[in-house]
Structures are given as structure tokens and as C-alpha cells.
Amino acid sequence: MSTLAQASLFAGRNLRRFFRAPPALVYAFAFPVLLLLTQYAVFGRIVGDGDRQHYLERLAPLVVLSTAAFGAPSSAVGFLRDLHGGLVDRLRTMPVRPGALLAGRVAGDVLRIVLIGLLTTSVAMLLGFRFRQGALAAVGFVAVIALFGLMWAAIALWRGSGPGDEQSLPPSLTGPATLLFIFSSGFVPVSAFPEVVQPVVRANPFSVATEALVGLSAGGPVLVPVLQTAAWVVGLGGICLLVALRRYARRTAP
Numbered sequence: 318m319s320t321l322a323q324a325s326l327f328a329g330r331n332l333r334r335f336f337r338a339p340p341a342l343v344y345a346f347a348f349p350v351l352l353l354l355t356q357y358a359v360f361g362r363i364v365g366d367g368d369r370q371h372y373l374e375r376l377a378p379l380v381v382l383s384t385a386a387f388g389a390p391s392s393a394v395g396f397l398r399d400l401h402g403g404l405v406d407r408l409r410t411m412p413v414r415p416g417a418l419l420a421g422r423v424a425g426d427v428l429r430i431v432l433i434g435l436l437t438t439s440v441a442m443l444l445g446f447r448f449r450q451g452a453l454a455a456v457g458f459v460a461v462i463a464l465f466g467l468m469w470a471a472i473a474l475w476r477g478s479g480p481g482d483e484q485s486l487p488p489s490l491t492g493p494a495t496l497l498f499i500f501s502s503g504f505v506p507v508s509a510f511p512e513v514v515q516p517v518v519r520a521n522p523f524s525v526a527t528e529a530l531v532g533l534s535a536g537g538p539v540l541v542p543v544l545q546t547a548a549w550v551v552g553l554g555g556i557c558l559l560v561a562l563r564r565y566a567r568r569t570a571p
Contacts, residue, residue, distance in 0.1 A: 318391075318544065319414075320414040320416060320420065323414055323417035323421070324416075325421065325424070326419050327417055327421020327424075327425070328422070328424040328425035329333050331429075332425050335429055341391060343373045345384070345391075348384075348387065349380050349381070349384045349433060349436075350436070350437060352383065353377065353444075354444075355439060355541060356504075357369075357373060359373070361373065361377070362519060364527040365492030373444060373445055374446065374531060374534065374535040375527065375531055376440065376504075377437075377446045377557045378503060378531055378534065379498070379501060379503025379504060379523065381441075381462060381532070382434075382438060383494070383523075384433040384434050384496065384498065385434075385465050385466040385468075386469050387429045387494055388433070389470075389473040389490045389494065390473075390487035392422070392426050392474075393472075393474075393476040393477035393486045394477065394486050394487065394561055396473065396478065397466050397481075398483075399422075400492065404418075405432040405565075405568060405569060406507060406570075409569060410516060415425075416562070418565075419561065419562065422470070422474065423470045423474065423558075425464065426470035426566045427463050428433045430465075431462055432464065434462040434466075434528040435459070438458075447535075448533075448534050448538060449534065449535055450483055450532075450533055450535075450536055451483075452538075454534070455533070455534075457501065457539075458530055461529050461533065461546060462530075464547065465522070465550070468549060468554035470551070470554075471553070471555070471561070472490070472557050473490070473552070474558060475557035475558070475560050476490055478537050478560075479560075479564065497521055497522065497523045500514070500517065500518050500526060501518065501521050501523035501524045502523075502528065502529035503531075507519055522546070522553070524548040525542050525545035526542070526546045526549075
């Protein structure tokens, strides 16, 4: 079998395990929906009726992106279990391509992120979120979600292949993800932050990806935010993936 075929099998395995775990399934789907509803109810009332729609246009993309970040801990734990649970040792005795397991896990994570993102978007549309830039822009919206998810899938591989156990992995990813979520332009306008941190907020991967999704849905700049998002994916995601590959190669070396 080719590497692509083997990776597809591993991706299907990861998705099946996800859908067969009711607690993880409920959390993965319920958390972003509850986050969207609570944030919109609280802050939508603060900004007032005149700005509620504008706030939703920015909040919904941010929450959709959060599904990638807050799902990374479970992905990291899953990869850790693969490495230490005997799966890798069994694969070494089989004609499995070295990168198939990693490629399959990344592909499965990205598909999961897109599915949850689409569900969250559907709930946001019930609240009034709309795509106003046409069908092609809506496809681009989904593509940016997948691109952002690719970065967090790589981060999960990096963390899952490193030191730590199942108890220490989730906090090490959830904490930074929460800070990035709060200090983003989707949560609060950049102008509301102190001037000293505004450049950091603008460069935040959550901020640039949110701006890309806002441009593709409600309207606004698209090219620059998409390129900035891609730069984060190639830079941070690429580094994490390379480190994970080296760690995996050392573990599977004869």
C-alpha cells in the first residue's frame, strides 16, 4: 500500500475512535457551542443592540477557530498513547511506511476540526451570522479553518511526542490557547487593549486567522490575513512537525 493509502487508514482509525468516545464527543461539540452562546449573551448585551451583529461577525469566527486549539490536548494525549501503548512497536514489524501514522493523525485531526467548526458555524447562523461574500468565499472560510487546524494538529504531535504524561499534557496546551483566545481581536477590539500590547494582539495567530474569516464572511481584508495565517502555519506548525518527526524517527529506528 502507498503512504497515502496507509495514512488514510490511520486517519479513519482516529476519527472512528473519536466518534466512539461519547465523553470526548460531547465535549468537542458542546464546548464551542456553549462558548459561543455564553460569550454572545454576555458581551452582546454589553455592546448593545446596535453592535450585536457586528460583534457576532467577529466572535463566531474566533470560536470556530478555538475548536482547533482546545481540541489539541486530546490529540496530544492520543498520540502519546500511540507511542507508549505498543502501537508503534507493532507497526515496526509490519510493512507500514514510517510517516503514515503521523500523516494519518494530522489528517484525522484536521477533518475533526473542520466538522466541529462547521457545526459551530451552523449554530452561529441561527443567531444571525451570515456569509455575505458568496459561495467561493464560504469555501475559503472552510479552507482557513483547515489551515489553522493543521497548525494545531502539528502542535499536538510535537507535544505528544515530547516529555510528560497524560495529566501534564492538557494544561500545557490549554493554558497558552486560552491566553491567545483572550488576547485576540475577535474577543475584544485591538483598540481596547493597552497600546503596549496591541502589536502582540495583532500578530496573534488567533487574530490574523479571525480577520481572514471575517473578511471571507462579513467582508474586509482577506489576502493579508490569509497570508499571515499561512505564515504561522508554515513557521510554527512546520517547526513542531519537524521536531515531532525527528522524535518519532528516533523511536522507530531499528
